[in-house]
Amino acid sequence: MLDIKVKSFKEFDIEELYDVLRLRSEIFVVEQDCVYQDIDGKDSKAIHIIGYKNKTVVAYTRIFKAGDYFDQASIGRVAVQEDYRKFGYGKVIMKASITAVQEHFNENEIKISAQKYLTQFYTDLGFKSTGEEYLEDGIPHIAMMKK
Template identity: 65%
Template sequence: MLDIQTKTFEQLNTKELYDLLQLRSEVFVVEQDCVYQDIDGKDQKALHILGYRGSKLVAYTRIFQPGDYFDEASIGRVVVSWHERKFKNGYKIMNASIKAINDHYNTSEIRISAQTYLKTFYNNLGFKEVGEEYLEDGIPHINMIKS
Protein backbone atom coordinates (compact mmCIF):
# COMPACT_ATOMS: atom_id res chain seq x y z
CA MET A 1 0.00 0.00 0.00
CA LEU A 2 1.24 3.44 -0.94
CA ASP A 3 0.34 6.35 1.36
CA ILE A 4 -0.02 9.42 -0.87
CA GLN A 5 0.30 12.97 0.46
CA THR A 6 -0.03 16.26 -1.44
CA LYS A 7 1.80 19.32 -0.13
CA THR A 8 2.76 22.80 -1.21
CA PHE A 9 6.43 23.73 -0.97
CA GLU A 10 5.71 25.69 2.21
CA GLN A 11 4.03 22.66 3.81
CA LEU A 12 7.05 20.41 3.28
CA ASN A 13 9.13 19.93 6.40
CA THR A 14 12.92 19.69 6.23
CA LYS A 15 12.93 15.87 6.26
CA GLU A 16 10.34 15.63 3.48
CA LEU A 17 12.30 18.08 1.32
CA TYR A 18 15.53 16.20 1.99
CA ASP A 19 13.87 12.85 1.17
CA LEU A 20 12.37 14.04 -2.13
CA LEU A 21 15.65 15.63 -3.25
CA GLN A 22 17.50 12.46 -2.25
CA LEU A 23 15.08 10.23 -4.21
CA ARG A 24 15.29 12.47 -7.28
CA SER A 25 19.10 12.45 -7.09
CA GLU A 26 19.24 8.68 -6.50
CA VAL A 27 17.27 7.96 -9.69
CA PHE A 28 17.93 10.84 -12.08
CA VAL A 29 21.58 11.57 -11.28
CA VAL A 30 23.02 8.26 -10.03
CA GLU A 31 20.89 5.52 -11.66
CA GLN A 32 20.42 7.34 -14.98
CA ASP A 33 23.95 8.79 -14.89
CA CYS A 34 22.68 12.25 -15.81
CA VAL A 35 24.30 15.41 -14.57
CA TYR A 36 21.67 18.16 -14.61
CA GLN A 37 20.36 21.01 -12.48
CA ASP A 38 17.61 19.31 -10.44
CA ILE A 39 17.11 22.23 -8.07
CA ASP A 40 15.67 24.51 -10.73
CA GLY A 41 13.69 27.12 -8.78
CA LYS A 42 10.36 25.55 -9.79
CA ASP A 43 9.68 23.49 -6.65
CA GLN A 44 8.30 26.58 -4.92
CA LYS A 45 5.43 26.84 -7.46
CA ALA A 46 4.65 23.10 -7.56
CA LEU A 47 2.39 20.86 -5.56
CA HIS A 48 4.39 17.87 -4.37
CA ILE A 49 2.87 14.40 -4.55
CA LEU A 50 4.68 12.13 -2.10
CA GLY A 51 4.23 8.35 -2.00
CA TYR A 52 5.28 6.57 1.18
CA ARG A 53 5.68 2.92 2.09
CA GLY A 54 5.76 3.12 5.86
CA SER A 55 8.00 6.08 6.69
CA LYS A 56 10.09 5.81 3.51
CA LEU A 57 9.47 8.04 0.47
CA VAL A 58 9.43 5.65 -2.49
CA ALA A 59 7.54 7.59 -5.20
CA TYR A 60 7.21 11.25 -6.06
CA THR A 61 6.01 13.77 -8.63
CA ARG A 62 5.53 17.49 -8.73
CA ILE A 63 2.55 19.07 -10.48
CA PHE A 64 1.97 22.55 -11.88
CA GLN A 65 -1.16 24.53 -12.63
CA PRO A 66 -1.72 25.67 -16.23
CA GLY A 67 0.68 28.44 -17.17
CA ASP A 68 3.32 27.75 -14.52
CA TYR A 69 5.36 25.31 -16.65
CA PHE A 70 3.40 24.66 -19.85
CA ASP A 71 0.17 26.24 -21.09
CA GLU A 72 -1.54 23.09 -19.75
CA ALA A 73 -1.28 21.65 -16.25
CA SER A 74 1.78 19.41 -15.99
CA ILE A 75 3.43 16.60 -14.09
CA GLY A 76 7.19 16.36 -13.73
CA ARG A 77 10.02 14.75 -11.83
CA VAL A 78 8.14 11.43 -11.90
CA VAL A 79 10.30 9.09 -9.85
CA VAL A 80 9.94 5.72 -8.17
CA SER A 81 12.64 4.03 -6.13
CA TRP A 82 14.17 1.11 -8.06
CA HIS A 83 13.06 -1.47 -5.47
CA GLU A 84 9.44 -0.23 -5.59
CA ARG A 85 8.78 -0.36 -9.34
CA LYS A 86 7.66 -4.02 -9.27
CA PHE A 87 4.69 -2.94 -7.10
CA LYS A 88 3.30 -0.68 -9.89
CA ASN A 89 3.96 2.39 -7.76
CA GLY A 90 4.62 4.40 -10.93
CA TYR A 91 0.98 3.97 -11.88
CA LYS A 92 -0.16 4.73 -8.34
CA ILE A 93 1.79 8.00 -8.05
CA MET A 94 0.78 9.08 -11.57
CA ASN A 95 -2.91 8.35 -10.96
CA ALA A 96 -2.69 10.32 -7.70
CA SER A 97 -1.02 13.18 -9.61
CA ILE A 98 -3.70 13.19 -12.32
CA LYS A 99 -6.40 13.25 -9.62
CA ALA A 100 -4.60 16.08 -7.78
CA ILE A 101 -4.55 18.14 -11.00
CA ASN A 102 -8.29 17.55 -11.43
CA ASP A 103 -8.98 18.40 -7.76
CA HIS A 104 -6.67 21.42 -7.33
CA TYR A 105 -6.66 22.96 -10.82
CA ASN A 106 -10.07 21.83 -12.14
CA THR A 107 -8.65 20.61 -15.44
CA SER A 108 -8.02 17.27 -17.10
CA GLU A 109 -5.66 18.55 -19.81
CA ILE A 110 -2.10 17.65 -18.82
CA ARG A 111 1.22 17.96 -20.69
CA ILE A 112 4.35 16.06 -19.74
CA SER A 113 7.90 15.92 -21.04
CA ALA A 114 8.42 12.15 -20.92
CA GLN A 115 11.55 10.10 -21.26
CA THR A 116 10.96 8.35 -24.59
CA TYR A 117 11.60 4.84 -23.26
CA LEU A 118 8.56 5.30 -20.96
CA LYS A 119 6.08 6.10 -23.78
CA THR A 120 4.10 2.86 -23.27
CA PHE A 121 3.83 3.50 -19.53
CA TYR A 122 2.37 6.96 -20.19
CA ASN A 123 0.17 5.67 -23.07
CA ASN A 124 -1.36 3.26 -20.52
CA LEU A 125 -2.29 6.31 -18.42
CA GLY A 126 -4.00 8.01 -21.37
CA PHE A 127 -1.17 10.23 -22.62
CA LYS A 128 -0.53 10.57 -26.39
CA GLU A 129 2.70 11.70 -28.03
CA VAL A 130 2.78 15.15 -29.65
CA GLY A 131 5.64 16.52 -31.72
CA GLU A 132 9.08 15.13 -32.31
CA GLU A 133 11.50 13.44 -29.96
CA TYR A 134 14.16 15.76 -28.49
CA LEU A 135 17.14 15.54 -26.17
CA GLU A 136 16.83 16.94 -22.66
CA ASP A 137 19.92 16.64 -20.48
CA GLY A 138 21.26 14.05 -22.96
CA ILE A 139 18.20 11.76 -22.61
CA PRO A 140 15.60 11.32 -25.41
CA HIS A 141 12.23 12.87 -24.45
CA ILE A 142 8.87 13.47 -26.09
CA ASN A 143 6.01 15.78 -25.22
CA MET A 144 2.79 13.95 -24.35
CA ILE A 145 -0.75 15.24 -23.71
CA LYS A 146 -3.67 13.78 -21.78
CA SER A 147 -7.03 15.47 -22.29
Protein backbone atom coordinates in the same frame (compact mmCIF):
# COMPACT_ATOMS: atom_id res chain seq x y z
CA MET B 1 -0.37 -0.02 -0.44
CA LEU B 2 1.26 3.33 -1.02
CA ASP B 3 0.40 6.17 1.37
CA ILE B 4 -0.01 9.33 -0.74
CA LYS B 5 0.40 12.87 0.58
CA VAL B 6 -0.24 16.03 -1.43
CA LYS B 7 1.62 19.13 -0.22
CA SER B 8 2.53 22.63 -1.23
CA PHE B 9 6.20 23.56 -0.96
CA LYS B 10 5.58 25.51 2.25
CA GLU B 11 4.01 22.43 3.88
CA PHE B 12 7.22 20.38 3.66
CA ASP B 13 9.17 19.80 6.82
CA ILE B 14 12.94 19.68 6.45
CA GLU B 15 13.18 15.87 6.64
CA GLU B 16 10.52 15.38 3.94
CA LEU B 17 12.19 17.88 1.65
CA TYR B 18 15.54 16.15 2.17
CA ASP B 19 13.98 12.74 1.41
CA VAL B 20 12.30 13.99 -1.77
CA LEU B 21 15.46 15.70 -3.04
CA ARG B 22 17.49 12.59 -2.20
CA LEU B 23 15.08 10.40 -4.21
CA ARG B 24 15.13 12.76 -7.17
CA SER B 25 18.94 12.94 -7.11
CA GLU B 26 19.23 9.16 -6.72
CA ILE B 27 17.15 8.59 -9.87
CA PHE B 28 17.69 11.57 -12.16
CA VAL B 29 21.36 12.25 -11.44
CA VAL B 30 22.95 8.99 -10.24
CA GLU B 31 20.86 6.18 -11.79
CA GLN B 32 20.42 7.95 -15.12
CA ASP B 33 24.01 9.24 -15.06
CA CYS B 34 22.81 12.71 -15.97
CA VAL B 35 24.48 15.84 -14.70
CA TYR B 36 21.79 18.51 -14.53
CA GLN B 37 20.30 21.04 -12.13
CA ASP B 38 17.46 19.19 -10.37
CA ILE B 39 16.86 22.05 -7.94
CA ASP B 40 15.54 24.37 -10.62
CA GLY B 41 13.72 27.07 -8.65
CA LYS B 42 10.30 25.71 -9.65
CA ASP B 43 9.49 23.61 -6.58
CA SER B 44 7.93 26.57 -4.76
CA LYS B 45 5.27 26.89 -7.51
CA ALA B 46 4.52 23.16 -7.60
CA ILE B 47 2.18 20.91 -5.66
CA HIS B 48 4.11 17.82 -4.57
CA ILE B 49 2.69 14.30 -4.66
CA ILE B 50 4.65 12.05 -2.31
CA GLY B 51 4.30 8.28 -1.98
CA TYR B 52 5.34 6.67 1.30
CA LYS B 53 5.88 3.02 2.13
CA ASN B 54 6.46 2.38 5.82
CA LYS B 55 7.13 6.11 6.36
CA THR B 56 9.86 6.12 3.68
CA VAL B 57 9.54 8.27 0.54
CA VAL B 58 9.57 5.80 -2.37
CA ALA B 59 7.60 7.68 -5.06
CA TYR B 60 7.17 11.29 -6.07
CA THR B 61 5.91 13.75 -8.68
CA ARG B 62 5.32 17.46 -8.83
CA ILE B 63 2.42 19.13 -10.61
CA PHE B 64 1.97 22.63 -12.01
CA LYS B 65 -1.05 24.66 -12.97
CA ALA B 66 -1.33 25.86 -16.57
CA GLY B 67 1.23 28.58 -17.28
CA ASP B 68 3.64 27.73 -14.46
CA TYR B 69 5.69 25.20 -16.47
CA PHE B 70 3.89 24.58 -19.78
CA ASP B 71 0.86 26.33 -21.26
CA GLN B 72 -1.16 23.38 -19.91
CA ALA B 73 -1.20 21.86 -16.44
CA SER B 74 1.70 19.45 -16.11
CA ILE B 75 3.23 16.58 -14.17
CA GLY B 76 6.98 16.17 -13.84
CA ARG B 77 9.86 14.68 -11.88
CA VAL B 78 8.09 11.30 -11.83
CA ALA B 79 10.26 9.14 -9.60
CA VAL B 80 9.93 5.71 -7.99
CA GLN B 81 12.77 4.19 -6.00
CA GLU B 82 14.19 1.25 -7.98
CA ASP B 83 13.36 -1.44 -5.39
CA TYR B 84 9.67 -0.40 -5.43
CA ARG B 85 9.01 -0.22 -9.19
CA LYS B 86 7.96 -3.87 -9.36
CA PHE B 87 4.90 -3.07 -7.22
CA GLY B 88 3.32 -0.75 -9.79
CA TYR B 89 3.89 2.37 -7.70
CA GLY B 90 4.68 4.37 -10.82
CA LYS B 91 1.07 4.03 -11.97
CA VAL B 92 -0.20 4.65 -8.44
CA ILE B 93 1.73 7.93 -8.08
CA MET B 94 0.75 9.03 -11.61
CA LYS B 95 -2.96 8.33 -11.02
CA ALA B 96 -2.74 10.30 -7.76
CA SER B 97 -1.03 13.12 -9.68
CA ILE B 98 -3.69 13.19 -12.41
CA THR B 99 -6.37 13.36 -9.70
CA ALA B 100 -4.45 16.14 -7.92
CA VAL B 101 -4.26 18.19 -11.15
CA GLN B 102 -8.04 17.86 -11.51
CA GLU B 103 -8.75 18.67 -7.85
CA HIS B 104 -6.24 21.49 -7.30
CA PHE B 105 -6.33 23.18 -10.70
CA ASN B 106 -9.70 22.08 -12.12
CA GLU B 107 -7.85 20.97 -15.27
CA ASN B 108 -8.20 17.83 -17.36
CA GLU B 109 -5.63 18.68 -20.05
CA ILE B 110 -2.17 17.66 -18.82
CA LYS B 111 1.16 17.88 -20.62
CA ILE B 112 4.26 15.88 -19.74
CA SER B 113 7.78 15.67 -21.11
CA ALA B 114 8.20 11.88 -21.09
CA GLN B 115 11.39 9.93 -21.38
CA LYS B 116 11.00 8.11 -24.70
CA TYR B 117 11.47 4.62 -23.24
CA LEU B 118 8.46 5.22 -20.96
CA THR B 119 6.04 6.08 -23.79
CA GLN B 120 3.97 2.91 -23.30
CA PHE B 121 3.78 3.46 -19.53
CA TYR B 122 2.26 6.92 -20.09
CA THR B 123 0.06 5.71 -22.98
CA ASP B 124 -1.47 3.18 -20.57
CA LEU B 125 -2.39 6.16 -18.35
CA GLY B 126 -4.20 7.95 -21.21
CA PHE B 127 -1.43 10.17 -22.56
CA LYS B 128 -0.80 10.52 -26.30
CA SER B 129 2.47 11.45 -28.00
CA THR B 130 2.56 14.88 -29.65
CA GLY B 131 5.37 16.09 -31.84
CA GLU B 132 8.81 14.75 -32.45
CA GLU B 133 11.35 13.16 -30.15
CA TYR B 134 13.86 15.60 -28.62
CA LEU B 135 16.81 15.51 -26.25
CA GLU B 136 16.43 16.89 -22.75
CA ASP B 137 19.56 16.73 -20.60
CA GLY B 138 20.96 14.22 -23.10
CA ILE B 139 18.00 11.80 -22.72
CA PRO B 140 15.46 11.17 -25.55
CA HIS B 141 12.05 12.62 -24.60
CA ILE B 142 8.67 13.14 -26.24
CA ALA B 143 5.89 15.55 -25.37
CA MET B 144 2.66 13.79 -24.38
CA MET B 145 -0.83 15.10 -23.62
CA LYS B 146 -3.82 13.79 -21.71
CA LYS B 147 -7.18 15.43 -22.37
